[in-house]
Amino acid sequence: MERITVQVNKPYDIVIGKNLIDNAVKYLSQFIQKRKVLIITEDNVNKHGYLDKLKYSLENHCENIEFLSLPPGEAQKNLKNVELIIRYLADAHFTRDDVLIALGGGVIGDLVGFTASIYLRGIAYIQVPTTFLAAIDSSVGGKTAVDITQGKNLVGAFHHPVCVLCDTSTFQSLPTDIFEDGCSELIKYAMIMNPKLLKELIEREQPLNKESSDLPEIIYECVKMKRDIVLKDEFDQGLRQLLNFGHTLGHALEQRSQYRISHGRGVAMGMAVFTKMAVTQQLIHKDIYTSLIQLLSEYHLLSEKPSYTSDQLINIMLNDKKRRTHQMTTVLPNEFGQCRLHVIDLNTFQQNFEKEWEQYEVHQRY
Ligand SMILES: NC(=O)c1ccc[n+]([C@@H]2O[C@H](COP(=O)([O-])OP(=O)(O)OC[C@H]3O[C@@H](n4cnc5c(N)ncnc54)[C@H](O)[C@@H]3O)[C@@H](O)[C@H]2O)c1
Ligand SMILES: [Zn+2]
Incomplete structure (x- = not known):
C-alpha cells in the first residue's frame, strides 16, 4: 500500500x-x-x-x-x-x-x-x-x-x-481496450516530462498490462507526476496545460465521432499529429516521432485516420478551453521526454494543423 x-x-x-x-x-x-x-x-x-x-x-x-x-x-x-x-x-x-x-x-x-x-x-x-x-x-x-x-x-x-x-x-x-486507453495517458506523462519512463516504456520486453507486476509502481510514479504539476499550477494557468498534450485534437475527435473514438485513442492520435508537427517545425529529431508511433502501436492505440476534414476538426478545436480570444496554446515535444507550451495566433494554428492533418497517415494499424 x-x-x-x-x-x-x-x-x-x-x-x-x-x-x-x-x-x-x-x-x-x-x-x-x-x-x-x-x-x-x-x-x-x-x-x-x-x-x-x-x-x-x-x-x-x-x-x-x-x-x-x-x-x-x-x-x-x-x-x-x-x-x-x-x-x-x-x-x-x-x-x-x-x-x-x-x-x-x-x-x-x-x-x-x-x-x-x-x-x-x-x-x-x-x-x-x-x-x-x-x-x-x-x-x-x-x-x-x-x-x-x-x-x-x-x-x-x-x-x-x-x-x-x-x-x-x-x-x-477491465477489458483490454479500456486498459490500453489508460496507457495513452501513461505515454503522455512520459512524453511531456519523464525521459526515464519513456525509455523504459520503449525498452520493455512485454507491453504493460493489467497483470504486470510493476503496475502499482507505475501508478505511483504517474500520480506523483500529476500531483507535482497540480501543486505548481493548481488552476491551469501554465504548467498544468502540459497535461493537455494530444488533448485538443483528441477531444475534437471524440466529439466529432460522437464518442465512438475513446478518450485514450483520441489523445493518442492527437499526440501523434502534434509530435509530427514538432518534426516539421524542426523542434525534434524524427526518431522521437518514430519511437512514439511504435509505442502507440504496441498498445493498439492508433486507429485508422478518420475521414474528417481539417476544417471540421479546427471548428471544434477553436471551442477548446485552451483557446484565448486570439491565441491558442499548443503542447509540442521539444526533446525526448519533454514538451513545451507554445502560444500561437489562431491563423498560424489553423495553417499548421491543416498541413499536418492532410499529410498524416497511420503508420501501423491494429
Ligand atoms: N478530470 C480530469 O482531470 C480528467 C483527466 C483525464 C480524463 N478525464 C475524463 O475521463 C473520462 C475517461 O475516463 P475512462 O477512460 O475511465 O472512462 P469511463 O469512465 O467511461 O470508463 C471506461 C469504460 O470502462 C468501464 N469500466 C470502468 N471501470 C471498470 C472496471 N473496473 N471493470 C470493467 N469495466 C469498467 C466503463 O463502464 C466504461 O465502459 C473522459 O470523460 C475524460 O474527459 C478527466
Ligand atoms: Zn486525458
Whole structure:
C-alpha cells in the first residue's frame, strides 16, 4: 500500500493498493462517520461487485448509505445527470457535512466531482477510480466537468476530493481496450516530462498490462507526476496545460465521432499529429516521432485516420478551453521526454494543423 499526499488548501491523500475496497472503512472512516453517504457508480462497475463490497465495508460506520447506478459511457457526463443527482441529494436532505463517493472511471469521477462542487456551493466527495486512466489521471487534481453538445468538458469547476482510494484489484475486470486507453495517458506523462519512463516504456520486453507486476509502481510514479504539476499550477494557468498534450485534437475527435473514438485513442492520435508537427517545425529529431508511433502501436492505440476534414476538426478545436480570444496554446515535444507550451495566433494554428492533418497517415494499424 502506498500513500501520496496532495498539499493543496485542504490536503488529501491518494491511497494505492490491492483489495482496498474490501477494507474501505479503514481508509475512509474519518470522512463518513455520522454522515450520510451517496455512492454514485455505473452498471459496468456495479456488475463486478465493487459497489456491494464498498457498501458492506462502510455501512455500519456512517449515518446512512445510499447508491445510484447510472448507465455507462461518456454520454452520461451531462447536465441532466447533474440535476438528477442534485435532486436526489436534496430529496434525501443531504447537508454540507455529508459526502458523495464516485465509484467508477473518469466519467463517473468527473460527473460526481462537478456535482459535488455545486451542490450547496460544494460538498465533500471521495474518488474510488476503477479504470487505469482514472487512477493515473482523472481522479487526481480536482478538475471536474461535464460535456454539452457544443463541446467536451465545457462546464466544470476545480474541486478536489477529500480522498482518493485507488484499488488496483478493480483493474482485473477491465477489458483490454479500456486498459490500453489508460496507457495513452501513461505515454503522455512520459512524453511531456519523464525521459526515464519513456525509455523504459520503449525498452520493455512485454507491453504493460493489467497483470504486470510493476503496475502499482507505475501508478505511483504517474500520480506523483500529476500531483507535482497540480501543486505548481493548481488552476491551469501554465504548467498544468502540459497535461493537455494530444488533448485538443483528441477531444475534437471524440466529439466529432460522437464518442465512438475513446478518450485514450483520441489523445493518442492527437499526440501523434502534434509530435509530427514538432518534426516539421524542426523542434525534434524524427526518431522521437518514430519511437512514439511504435509505442502507440504496441498498445493498439492508433486507429485508422478518420475521414474528417481539417476544417471540421479546427471548428471544434477553436471551442477548446485552451483557446484565448486570439491565441491558442499548443503542447509540442521539444526533446525526448519533454514538451513545451507554445502560444500561437489562431491563423498560424489553423495553417499548421491543416498541413499536418492532410499529410498524416497511420503508420501501423491494429
Ligand atoms: N478530470 C480530469 O482531470 C480528467 C483527466 C483525464 C480524463 N478525464 C475524463 O475521463 C473520462 C475517461 O475516463 P475512462 O477512460 O475511465 O472512462 P469511463 O469512465 O467511461 O470508463 C471506461 C469504460 O470502462 C468501464 N469500466 C470502468 N471501470 C471498470 C472496471 N473496473 N471493470 C470493467 N469495466 C469498467 C466503463 O463502464 C466504461 O465502459 C473522459 O470523460 C475524460 O474527459 C478527466
Ligand atoms: Zn486525458
